[in-house]
Amino acid sequence: MPELPEVETVRRGLERFVVGRVISAVEVCHPRAIRRHLPGAADFTASLLGRRVVAARRRGKYLWLPLDSGDAVIAHLGMSGQFLVLDPAEPDGPHLRVRFSFSDDGPQLRFIDQRTFGGLALSPGGAELPQEIAHIAPDVLEDAFDDTRFHEALRRRRTGLKRALLDQTLVSGVGNIYADEGLWLAKLHYARATETMRRPESQRLLDGVRAVMQSALTQGGTSFDSLYVNVNGESGYFERSLEVYGRRGEPCSRCGTLIRRESFMNRSSFFCPTCQRRPRNPHW
DNA sequence: CCTCATTCCTGCGGGC
DNA sequence: TGCCCGCAGGAATGAG
Numbered sequence: 168m169p170e171l172p173e174v175e176t177v178r179r180g181l182e183r184f185v186v187g188r189v190i191s192a193v194e195v196c197h198p199r200a201i202r203r204h205l206p207g208a209a210d211f212t213a214s215l216l217g218r219r220v221v222a223a224r225r226r227g228k229y230l231w232l233p234l235d236s237g238d239a240v241i242a243h244l245g246m247s248g249q250f251l252v253l254d255p256a257e258p259d260g261p262h263l264r265v266r267f268s269f270s271d272d273g274p275q276l277r278f279i280d281q282r283t284f285g286g287l288a289l290s291p292g293g294a295e296l297p298q299e300i301a302h303i304a305p306d307v308l309e310d311a312f313d314d315t316r317f318h319e320a321l322r323r324r325r326t327g328l329k330r331a332l333l334d335q336t337l338v339s340g341v342g343n344i345y346a347d348e349g350l351w352l353a354k355l356h357y358a359r360a361t362e363t364m365r366r367p368e369s370q371r372l373l374d375g376v377r378a379v380m381q382s383a384l385t386q387g388g389t390s391f392d393s394l395y396v397n398v399n400g401e402s403g404y405f406e407r408s409l410e411v412y413g414r415r416g417e418p419c420s421r422c423g424t425l426i427r428r429e430s431f432m433n434r435s436s437f438f439c440p441t442c443q444r445r446p447r448n449p450h451w
Numbered sequence: 452c453c454t455c456a457t458t459c460c461t462g463c464g465g466g467c
Numbered sequence: 468t469g470c471c472c473g474c475a476g477g478a479a480t481g482a483g
Contacts, residue, residue: 168476169477170477199459202459244477245476245477246460246477247460247462280460281460282459282461282475282476283461284477285477324453325454326453330455333478342476343475343477432476433476434476435474435475
């Protein structure tokens, strides 16, 4: 599942292999992939033909490619989205959704997405910051992220801590996996009421989320070669470095207590019941 | 305005 | 062996 580190790795790949090139053809193989582009596939394609990609940007889990027209292609990888840079002779896989060809006849950019939660759209005039994603907050690795303001916003919420972490309008880039990992590092329970958070606890949480993301980014950034922009969730981080996610029944590396899994928000939460004490007044 | 459940989708794995 | 069902989850959406 691509979260911030994986998406940043993809952004770097796009910067390296796509920026500067002129789009010569666009093929929408599956209409669902551009469902958020309401004018439809023909409009999407027409807006891109002959345009040069001038940058590759990211906010949270959203990517966008500013074009020389001032528009931008917005991309979200969803659960299983990938961008692959492949020679035109390479056969199409079963989940190819959109294909971009370039005027240099070099490698194509292919958007591939098995579970189709991801998608692309054209943002008119969105080169600087697409208005479609203006509601997405800065992420914890950006200079623009203000720890104090995050803490204050957290205390104004009336919800559980993990729910707040997953709210992209409060902090972006955090998904289920890094939320669980960050909470474990900070020794905080997922159902902790946000309004009771104290400043040092908020700081531990931010530091924890930053630590796991930085670590994943370091590992993920090394795993793509010249024709593979990488990735869905497989940054190599998964198998080696996760402390709680997916580890139900395994001992906590800090205290030995067995990791528990609880169902929460229609998904799983993994935590150490000793290190991450359930609060007296949990917020569901 | 705020919070939260629901919804989209497909491959995989477990149970029978 | 094969079928069915649950599970995985980001974020838009609408209900309350």
